[in-house]
Amino acid sequence: MHHAYIDKFAYQDSVVHSLDARVKFIAAVFFTAVVISLPRTSFAILFCYTVGPFAVLVLGRIPLKFVFKQILLVSPFILVFALSCPLYDKTPVKVSFGPSVFQTTVGWMRCCAICGKFVVTMLALIALVSTTRFSNLLAGLRKMGVPKLLIIQLGFLYRYIFVLIDTAQHLLRARAGRTLRNLGPKQEMKTASAMLGSLFIRSIDTAEQISIAMHGRGFNGNWRTISRLKISNNDYIFGVFFVVFIISLYFFASTVLN
Structure with a gap:
């Protein structure tokens, strides 16, 4: 999974990046x-x-x-x-x-x-x-007094966005590899609805696995930075x-x- 959709330039080194x-x-x-x-x-x-x-x-x-x-x-x-x-x-x-x-x-x-x-x-x-x-931003918001529960929700939302995007790309790639001809509008609607249902189920399953893995590694709700x-x-x-x-x-x- 590549986390380069939103903040791919946030890991550079410059005067602005080094600011708090x-x-x-x-x-x-x-x-x-x-x-x-x-x-x-x-x-x-x-x-x-x-x-x-x-x-x-x-x-x-x-x-x-x-x-x-x-x-x-x-x-x-x-x-x-x-x-x-x-x-x-x-x-x-x-x-x-x-x-x-x-x-x-x-x-x-x-x-x-x-x-x-x-x-x-x-x-x-x-x-x-x-x-x-984003991890530094969450840590900064926590130090500014933002409630811990809100910080946890923002952190998981940020990570699950990538889970959703990654799963959707896998489904679209699989569909493109199995489609040999143009389907009619009715069949396209059926395929799209089935893909949406599969996307929902697979993304929830992946998100639960990520959550279990994070808690298994000692995650307690605090976003730690290097x-x-x-x-x-x-x-x-x-x-x-x-x-x-x-x-x-x-x-x-x-x-x-x-």
Whole structure:
């Protein structure tokens, strides 16, 4: 089973990867809250906020092709909601972009704001996941006071996702090797339903075997890491730069852009 579906770049070695998981998690949550709280007309300041996640991704040597691919995979869920805004809010409004002034509707402005905030927050989330091992993130959350039961559930959910994906790939590979001709729609539905049932049963059986093996090796609900979590000087420097970045953009937006 290959655990390279979600965080395959989290095991690299860089300045960003060496930062404490707690510092990166707090920064990502605070950054997301700031971006979401921006007014829907703050497109310029929203564009400026993309500098932060991009800088982290570049320093962490995360390929931008991988980043945009992950954003495209999730974007349909947001686009369905965003594109519905122009349908129910058609209030006309004038928007100025430099010397140009054009007319649009509040619904389209809200749609663009939702898509823009989605992209920026996804950049921050991908930067966090791609530069932090999930085990370190769970250990950091536990040290921050997150309930142990929730940490255990997140840990097993993370591992069982790979069990589900791996089992599904085995079924699809077996089906492709045994299919010699195109089946009709009715037969395809029967085959798909049988595969879903088999996927459910086999994934549960594999997950139970993994759970038994983990408890047999002394798992007691605590996610252990090779390196101990410790706030270093680099973490303080990152925190200072992050605070200065947020405050600078806030004053820039309130003085120059307004």
